[in-house]
Amino acid sequence: MPIRGFDDLFRAADARATRPVVAAAGGADPTVIGALRIAADRGWASPLLVGPGAEIRATAEAAGIGLDGLAILDAAAGAMAAAAVDAVRSGRAALLMKGRIGTPTLMHAVLDPETGIRREGRVVGQVVLVEIPGHGRRFLLTDTGIGVRPKLASKIDLMRGAVAIARSLGEDRPRVALMAATEAANAAMPETLHAAELQRRNEAGEFPECRVQGPLSFDLAYAPDAADKKRVVGPVVGAADVMIFPDLLSANLTVKAIMYTSECRFGGILMGTTAPVVFMSRSDTVDTRLRSLALALAAGGASGTSGA
Secondary structure, eight states: OOOOOHHHHHHHHHTOSOOOEEEEESOOOHHHHHHHHHHHHTTSOEEEEEEOHHHHHHHHHHHTOOOTTOEEEEOOTTTHHHHHHHHHHTTSOSEEEEOSSOHHHHHHHHHOTTTOOBOTTOOOEEEEEEEEGGGTEEEEEEOSSSOSSOOHHHHHHHHHHHHHHHHHTTOSSOEEEEEOSOSSOBTTBHHHHHHHHHHHHHHTTSSTTSEEEEEEOHHHHHOHHHHHHHTOOSSSTTOOSEEEOSSHHHHHHHHHHHHHHSSOEEEEEEESBSSOEEOOOTTOOHHHHHHHHHHHHHHGGGGGOOOO
């Protein structure tokens, strides 16, 4: 069955029997407070807004958002990333949310070898769920926000992590596309050789939890009619559940092009951490933050493992 969309994830979050604490690093943001206000009212989570307390209260007041049921962890701007990560590491919170804080600052705290929440031996990467209702398509993309140019071993770990999330979203044996600018292996394009190698290993019985094909261009991974026109066949063409990109440049440009030019819904989290991390842009809307939180709640432990 196809991976679940956000309507299903919202229904699942509404039906939750528990309210895990979510620590928002950089809580002085109206979209962060607004999203967590809705999440608290719907029973999804118990919010913990981390940052300068006076600034958080002033932001909420200016936005007309009540703070009843939303706790505040007062932390200076330079310390709020560490404070939020420590809340997760110590067990006072079950999830971490990126609020109004720069990615490098938050990731420094997440990846700190002594005080961070990186899962030992795991590659940390961002995975985004994109849903395009008009085409009936839902798929995961990675790594769209962290790793600059992952080596083959890192791609395998990212693939296993994304597959684990896809499985947690209802697809028993996800179809994985190894992305490139062409469907032909080319020695001048190392990513195509990596893709061909991973397909070969999958066909030999490795990674039995998924079906792997590559290299594939975006049109071949996404659109069945492109596969027909190019006369390319395989278990993944036109139906990828997971897209693994060769580098941050191609992944980030692709996901943002989709976000800003198509009628779609999206949300993102980190994988490879010891707890789910709601992770998107500081410019995100309330809706995107809610979708990302619903994805984190649904993925649960899958976002913190490589599926190995």
